[in-house]
Amino acid sequence: MPETEIRLGVVGTGYVGLTTGACFAHMGHRVVCGDIDQRKVDLLNDGHIPIVEDGLEQIVNDARGVGRLEFVLGSQAAATDADIVFLCVPTPQGDDGSADLSYIQQAAREIAPILKPGAVVVNKSTVPVGSTVAVERELQRDDVFVVSNPEFLREGTAVRDFLQPDRVVIGSADRGAAEKVAELYDSIDTPIIITDPASAETIKYAANGFLAMKISFVNAVAAMCEAVGADVAAVVDGIGSDTRIGGQFLKPGPGWGGSCFPKDSRALVKIAEEHGYNFSMMKGVIDVNTEQRGRMIDKVAKAVGRHHSNLSGVTVGAMGLTFKAGTDDLRESPAMAIIADLRRAGARVRAFDPTTCGELSPHQESTLDGIELTKELIDVADGADVICVFTEWPEFAKVDLDQVAARAGAGTTVVDMRNLFDPFAVKSAGLGYDGVGRN
The missing domain is CATH 3.40.50.720 (NAD(P)-binding Rossmann-like Domain)
Structure with a gap:
C-alpha cells in the first residue's frame, strides 16, 4: 500500500479505462471509475466484465472486494475528491483521418466545476498533438494541471502490459504535476520518461506507426x-x-x-x-x-x-x-x-x-x-x-x-x-x- 492514499478518478470504462482503473486499484490506490452507461456500471458493480481480457476479471473483483475500486454513473461522480483524474474516453476517427476530440472535451467540461484545487487531469486516451492544451482550454482552471500519460496496452495482454510495462511516458509543462503522476507507478520497476506534452503525444502515435x-x-x-x-x-x-x-x-x-x-x-x-x-x-x-x-x-x-x-x-x-x-x-x-x-x-x-x-x-x-x-x-x-x-x-x-x-x-x-x-x-x-x- 502507498504511504499516502492517492484518490484516482477514471472517466470511461472501455478497454483502456477499465484496465487503468483496475490495475491502479490492484497497485493499492483508491479508484472510482465513471461511465455514462448505467447498465455497464451495474454489470461492473455486480462483478461482470463486459470484455474479454486475460486476468482483468480477477483483479477487478479482488480490488472491489477490498474496497479499492468502485463504479459510478457519470464523469463528475468519478472526479469528485480525486487527486488525479484519468480521461479514458473514445477518440474516434473522422473520414479524413483526424481524431474526434468531442468526447474528451465534453468530459473536461463536465468535471471542471468539481475538481479540487491542485488536481491533475491526465489524458490517457490516444489524442493528437496539442490535446493537452485543448483540455486546458475546456477546463478553464488555473489551479488544475493537465498531463499526457499515453497507454501502450495490447488487447489480450492489457493487464500484463500495464503492470509490467516497457516504459511509462508522462508529458507535462509542469514538472511537479508530472512527478505526481509518476509516483503512481512507484511500485513498478520500469523507466519513467518525463517530457513535454507534445513529445509524449507524439511518442504514442510514432510507436504504433512503427x-x-x-x-x-x-x-x-x-x-x-x-x-x-x-x-x-x-x-x-x-x-x-x-x-x-x-x-x-x-x-x-x-x-x-x-x-x-x-x-x-x-x-x-x-x-x-x-x-x-x-x-x-x-x-x-x-x-x-x-x-x-x-x-x-x-x-x-x-x-x-x-x-x-x-x-x-x-x-x-x-x-x-x-x-x-x-x-x-x-x-x-x-x-x-x-x-x-x-x-x-x-x-x-x-x-x-x-x-x-x-x-x-x-x-x-x-x-x-x-x-x-x-x-x-x-x-x-x-x-x-x-x-x-x-x-x-x-x-x-x-x-x-x-x-x-x-x-x-x-x-x-x-x-x-x-x-x-x-x-x-x-x-x-x-x-x-x-x-x-x-x-
Whole structure:
C-alpha cells in the first residue's frame, strides 16, 4: 500500500479505462471509475466484465472486494475528491483521418466545476498533438494541471502490459504535476520518461506507426517470398535474430487491424499533413496493409478456381473473426473486412470464433449479421469449398485435420492466413494448403 492514499478518478470504462482503473486499484490506490452507461456500471458493480481480457476479471473483483475500486454513473461522480483524474474516453476517427476530440472535451467540461484545487487531469486516451492544451482550454482552471500519460496496452495482454510495462511516458509543462503522476507507478520497476506534452503525444502515435510498419514490411516480404520461392518462416528467423531488428511483430498475416493501428496510423499521416509534412512512408504502410487483404481474397478465389469478383455459390469456412487472438474485439478486424468482400462477391460464410459462442452483444449482432455462426470449430468445415484461418487462436492448431477433410470433402483448400498449421500435416489429411509467404 502507498504511504499516502492517492484518490484516482477514471472517466470511461472501455478497454483502456477499465484496465487503468483496475490495475491502479490492484497497485493499492483508491479508484472510482465513471461511465455514462448505467447498465455497464451495474454489470461492473455486480462483478461482470463486459470484455474479454486475460486476468482483468480477477483483479477487478479482488480490488472491489477490498474496497479499492468502485463504479459510478457519470464523469463528475468519478472526479469528485480525486487527486488525479484519468480521461479514458473514445477518440474516434473522422473520414479524413483526424481524431474526434468531442468526447474528451465534453468530459473536461463536465468535471471542471468539481475538481479540487491542485488536481491533475491526465489524458490517457490516444489524442493528437496539442490535446493537452485543448483540455486546458475546456477546463478553464488555473489551479488544475493537465498531463499526457499515453497507454501502450495490447488487447489480450492489457493487464500484463500495464503492470509490467516497457516504459511509462508522462508529458507535462509542469514538472511537479508530472512527478505526481509518476509516483503512481512507484511500485513498478520500469523507466519513467518525463517530457513535454507534445513529445509524449507524439511518442504514442510514432510507436504504433512503427509497429504497423513492421507488420506491413513482413507482409510485403511474404509476398516477395511467394514470388521467388522462398520460405517466409526462414526469412523471418534470419532477420529477426538480428538484435537491431528483433522478431516481434514480424509475423505475416492478413494485415493489421484492431482499435489502435488503423486509427493511429491514419492520424499520424493527418497530424503530419496539418503541420506541413508529407508522411509518405506511413502512407505506404497503410497501402501495403490494404493490398495484403486483397492478396488474401485472391488466395480464396484461387482455391476455388474463380475470379475474386464472382464467388457466387462458394461456401467459405472461417476460423476466427476477431482481429487477433485473446480478445473479443471485432473493430477493424482483417477477418471482418475480408469476409465482407467475400460476401459481396456472393460467397456464403460459415464462421466460428471462441468469443461468439454465447449470447451476442448488440454490437456483435449488427457486425456479424449475414454470417452463419457455429458452436464448434469443426462445424465450419461442413460442405466448405475453402477454409480460411483468419485468427491465430491457439486451439485452432489442435483441430483434427482428418475430421476437417471428412467434413469438407477431399481437395478442399485451407487458406492459412496466420501460418498456424503445418503444411505437410494439412496435405497429409487430403486437403490443399496455401499459407502466407510459403510455397
